[in-house]
């Protein structure tokens with residue numbers, strides 16, 4: 001092992017993690033690049049052809065065609081194309097939107113991204129915290145409480161996000177019109193830093209947020225319960241009890257140790273829940289990436305789809321990396337260099 | 343002198359999810375006397391750890407005491423309430439070094455914090471500093487480096503973990519220490535050190551008695567005063583160490599003494615190769631003498647439960663000795 | 673057999689099992705027994721409420737929702753099954769190989785697996801779905817399967833490595849049993865319950881992935897699935913006009929199916945995975 005890492009296990013852990021995330025990043029960019037090229041024939045003419053089924057003028061089509069040929073660089077050999085794409089991505093150039101021509105993809109995404117982040121990050125975090133407390137309680141109490149909490153969590157977590165979203169819209173926005181049925185803010189408002197806008201936005205926020213949080217709670221509670229039950233049966237817990245350590249304190253040991261894998265669970269949430277969360281946005285016509293993606297798919301706006309998937313991947317990778325850094329900090333075994341992989 | 347702890351007619355069973363009972367300890371009467379080292383030996387699975395849980399008053403689900411008496415210093419221990427049991431008995435009157443001590447330390451807790459927790463949960467008035475100081479003195483007294491207090495478990499070697507656990511378990515000077523297979527995960531050198539530590543604890547009068555559990559009978563030669571041999575949830579022979587090790591009377595004890603242990607790398611618990619066959623299924627143990635299916639000397643009486651027969655101070659549960667008087671219960 | 677007996681006593685498993693069976697029967701037998709129209713056939717006007725003629729009313733094109741529900745459930749289950757088989761097959765193969773082989777092969781296989789786990793599956797799903805032009809139910813199942821296997825691979829590898837050190841495997845190795853035979857005879861059978869549980873999870877995930885993709889507008893062509901039903905209700909605003917019969921049945925069926933599958937899995941988990949057994 002390299003000299004720099006000797007006696008610096010945390011640094012080694014970080015470097016190793018950073019390396020793997022870099023590999024994942026390159027793999028993701030490569031997928032983003034190569035998968036569209038699986039479309040048989042010339043992808044540009046296929047896409048433009050699909051579009052021409054709609055009522056678009058042929059002059060516009062012509063312009064689109066040349067613009068996309070240039071963007072895709074189809075006359076170049078593949079590795080040159082990939083290089084062009086990669087350098088473009090690194091400079092924040094994700095190409096030109098098709099449905100919103102001539103807007104740049106990045107400019108459109110930039111407006112939608114804050115809404116998605118503002119909706120999903122709090123939902124995941126709140127769901128994670130509440131879910132963990134619930135799961136730990138269920139594991140510790142056992143009996144009837146556990147049975148209800150566990151079955152309830154199973155039910156919540158197995159309802160697809162968007163099913164709950166649809167039911168919420170119907171129940172609380174249509175049948176009993178307590179909340180708005182769609183959008184991130186009311187017609188006539190404009191996103192600005194004002195109290196009135198904030199209140200209006202919060203009002204629109206409630207339902208989508210709640211539908212995401214509930215499902216997230218269910219999933220996390222199940223994970224935590226499982227970990228906590230596992231920890232409750234470990235040798236160290238039995239030993240502590242044999243020494244007459246109090247229940248309160250044993251619970252604290254268990255909670256802490258069951259929590260560590262749950263931090264990884266948090267990272268996984270970012271990756272796996274985002275799909276369902278995107279559709280939830282579409283259900284609420286929330287002005288985030290999900291709704292944008294929904295429209296982009298309907299309009300076959302390939303550069304936009306590609307841009308969104310790339311941004312999602314990057315965000316998830318970044319979130320995961322941050323979680324891993326924190327994890328390495330918290331777990332003494334990693335700080336001391338005992339375990340490289342979790 | 344009273345017995346530290348004693349069980350009478352003990353039936354301790356595990357309840358399986360399918361609703362069956364695993365009769366791990368099935369009718370055992372045994373007393374641990376103050377000032378003695380009592381060895382308990384037998385093949386793995388015969389119920390030693392289960393008996394240790396009852397003697398250590400640390401029974402928990404799915405294990406339960408189906409019937410029998412458990413006496414702590416002469417009083418009914420099963421009637422003690424949970425909190426008294428935790429505060430006054432566990433770790434303080436009777437303490438345990440559990441089987442598989444390698445995993446018995448919380449991986450994210452420094453040893454010093456465990457020490458603090460153990461001491462303060464028995465005496466809330468003690469300060470954290472004092473607790474650590476006491477532990478340091480104790481380690482010093484026993485010749486262990488005090489820096490282990492700052493370590494996380496994974497930073498300790500296997501042998502060191504075993505010793506640290508022994509010290510933590512005896513911090514409150516318990517009357518009795520139960521050690522369950524303290525050597526089976528260790529190499530020969532660490533085994534010797536671990537046993538020497540136990541002898542030290544007795545010599546320095548930190549503890550008064552030891553129950554030493556092992557599946558390797560020869561190990562007991564150096565430590566035990568008395569030995570109890572178990573087979574399939576029952577005692578088969580109990581007596582003084584020399585008698586059992588050099589003149590065993592029960593056919594199973596003979597096999598255990600005479601058998602050669604073949605070390606197989608990678609197998610935690612070795613099987614006794616000197617006795618052919620396997621122990622019975624503990625859900626449905628055979629009627630009569632439980633050893634009969636494997637016993638080279640079985641005869642027509644053996645399909646009935648043997649009584650304990652007394653042979654110069656020891657008890658033997660075998661029909662071969664039916665001409666001896668019934669054993670006198672101590 | 674002992675385990676089977678316990679399984680039959682598990683309320684969770686049995687509840688899940690019976691619901692899944694009922695849903696399956698509805699999807700398989702329903703289209704022939706309970707309806708005589710097709711899923712795309714017009715039987716009434718725009719958003720007719722439930723009536724004797726159309727048990728669950730009609731959708732925005734006047735098509736029978738009850739019929740669509742049966743066909744849709746069938747397609748969704750089919751896609752889930754294809755995805756489940758593909759993902760489990762790839763995952764078990766790679767996981768067993770990685771767990772059994774060691775050294776470079778293991779490192780390489782797990783490296784690939786871990787990188788793929790880091791990339792959010794929905795991204796690959798969307799990209800693949802857009803790239804594959806004519807999506808049949810089968811292609812969708814395959815697409816979902818090939819993106820979902822890494823979790824199974826990781827879990828199976830962990831199991832295999834722990835099995836490898838067990839007694840009977842060690843004995844087989846000493847007696848010179850070949851690698852392939854070893855994997856097939858000494859390792860895989862011990863993981864059957866485990867693999868079955870992984871399959872159930874993948875099946876659930878496949879059904880969900882189909883619904884997600886279809887709702888985004890990347891569903892199978894020329895068939896209905898539960899996801900396409902929901903996609904239509906988004907597209908034609910049946911939620912906002914309050915035509916509950918057009919979307920509630922699909923929502924409920926989707927939730928019930930995934931819930932009962934997960935229930936089955938939880939029941940099995942408690943039994944096959946003794947460390948999860950609640951002892952308190």
Ligand SMILES: Nc1ncnc2c1ncn2[C@@H]1O[C@H](COP(=O)(O)OP(=O)(O)O)[C@@H](O)[C@H]1O
Nearest residue numbers: 356364366385386387388389390391392393624
């Ligand atoms: N937690 C448990 N649940 C069910 N059965 C158990 C449990 N622990 C031990 N047993 C069973 O009880 C019997 C005695 O086990 P144990 O006391 O651990 O034996 P020993 O310590 O002598 O090896 C064995 O048959 C074992 O399988």
Ligand code: SF4
Nearest residue numbers: 631634637644660661
């Ligand atoms: S009672 Fe009979 S079977 Fe049992 S040990 Fe004695 S001789 Fe053997």
Ligand SMILES: [Mg+2]
Nearest residue numbers: 390391441523
């Ligand atoms: Mg034992």
